[in-house]
Amino acid sequence: MQTTTRHLIAAAVMGLFATTGFAMTKAEHKAAEDRVKAEYKAEKAQCASLSANAKDVCEKQASGKQKVAKADLEAQYKPSNKASFKAREARADADYEVAKEKCDDLSGNAKDVCVKDAKAAHVKAKEDAKVARAQGEPGETPNEKAAHVAETKKDAAEEKREADYKAAAERCDAMSGDVKDKCIADAKRAFAQ
Structure with missing residues (x-):
């Protein structure tokens, strides 16, 4: 009987973790947001040494990476089907913007x-x-x-x-x-x- 109770409690705890999707805490979310901002600034700074379309491509890549990271972060912070869709959509849009910019060399x-x-x-x-x-x-x-x-x-x-x-x-x-x-x-x- 005691073993069955332990199994039920373990199943309930696992169910709780499964439904929350291991969502981030507010502090973890804020730290991750700050990290995304810092990475974007660093990548954008690297673009400054480039010129012409190479600089434009670099900036689109940095901007796209930031948008994808933010969307992924939101999907982790508040897991939902809608958030996952927005993350996929952000990735598609970012890839498209970079690809279009690369076409400018032609x-x-x-x-x-x-x-x-x-x-x-x-x-x-x-x-x-x-x-x-x-x-x-x-x-x-x-x-x-x-x-x-x-x-x-x-x-x-x-x-x-x-x-x-x-x-x-x-x-x-x-x-x-x-x-x-x-x-x-x-x-x-x-x-x-």
């Missing part, structure tokens, strides 16, 4: 393709975050939840295909005549447009 169609590729990667990351959010949301019934997740996955797949098509079609712009027409037709076929 020109003409190569730059356009680079931007479209960055956008396609951004759309994929955002849609994956939406699917993860849908999977983490509670549902009225298991069937409702499954239907919601399936619908979110379907919408995500369509958005990803559209972004991939736009990137593929942009590659075709450097071509002309029959070669360009074939390239566009291949892109349409590949991405079911």
